[in-house]
Amino acid sequence: MKVTQGTFSFLPDLTDKEIRAQVEYALAQGWAISVEYTDDPHPRNYYWEMWGNPMFDLRDAAGAMTEVADCRKAHPQTYIRVNAFDSSRGFETTRLSFIVNRPANEPGFALKRQEVGGRQIQYTIESYAAQKPEGQRYE
């Protein structure tokens, strides 16, 4: 099951040329690029591992593409995303975030039913991949 998080996740996976075009757009807006990766695809997992620091001084998209390539080499079987952070007053938040790498096999999510007080049921989801320990999920 293809995980759909962030912008462009309903489109076919972006090529490097398309990723570069989006990075160039973000840099033209004055946003700072960062690269993050994770092997926990839960939709509420906001805090992915940082691949180095956000590149606040970066002006050339080539620098970001190098980081993406290095991160892919080190963590090929993980989700990798590119974030663009807008530091201007009134935003001070991520303006663009999209997935640029995903594991070859995405097993999807299980629906969990937890019986609580009375006849109530609480529903939650759990990634099949996250049932394994960190680092062994997409081997």
Add this chain to the structure above:
Amino acid sequence: MAKWARRNDMILHLHRAGHGTYTRQKTHGVSFRVIAKWMRMAGVDHIHAGTVVGKLEGDPNVIKGIYSTCRDTVTKQNLEQGVFFDQDWAGLRKVMPVASGGIHAGQMHQLLTYLGEDVVLQFGGGTIGHPQGIQAGATANRVALEVMVKARNEGRDIWNEGPQILADAAKWCSPLRAALDTWKDVTFDYASTDTADFVPTPTSA
């Protein structure tokens, strides 16, 4: 209500009932821009701010003025948009504008051009009315939005190339194909009666 909503983990949405009063009757006394400003100060989270292209017709300039009132950090005087003086919003939180009412995937290039991306696009009938079901309707709208944002960021002229961009995406996305076929002829091309009082007079050089 804004305080209650925050305490109880709720989002406070302001639905624009009485749209006809605001947009078809100039003499009722209160511009919707005033309501928007008042609601931003009151702590509303999202507000129906007008759509331009849907059935809740609006003059593009008037709508821009309302959107500025919701989203700007500093709003500059703009008489065409009905903004009569500079307004510095300081640290006042923004309101997310909501566009809705008779909009569908085929208008995505117009919606993105007029309203930008910091907006909630509510496709009601444009989702539920999809011939393949609600999930297919949601997929069609999301694909149309993403493909249009991507094209705009790549520097393409979405206002003119928009229909072609959507048609190209429909080749690999059958829900979008069905949505475009279903709603292709649905437009609401009204001349809005709620226009700015100020009209610029062109001067010959």
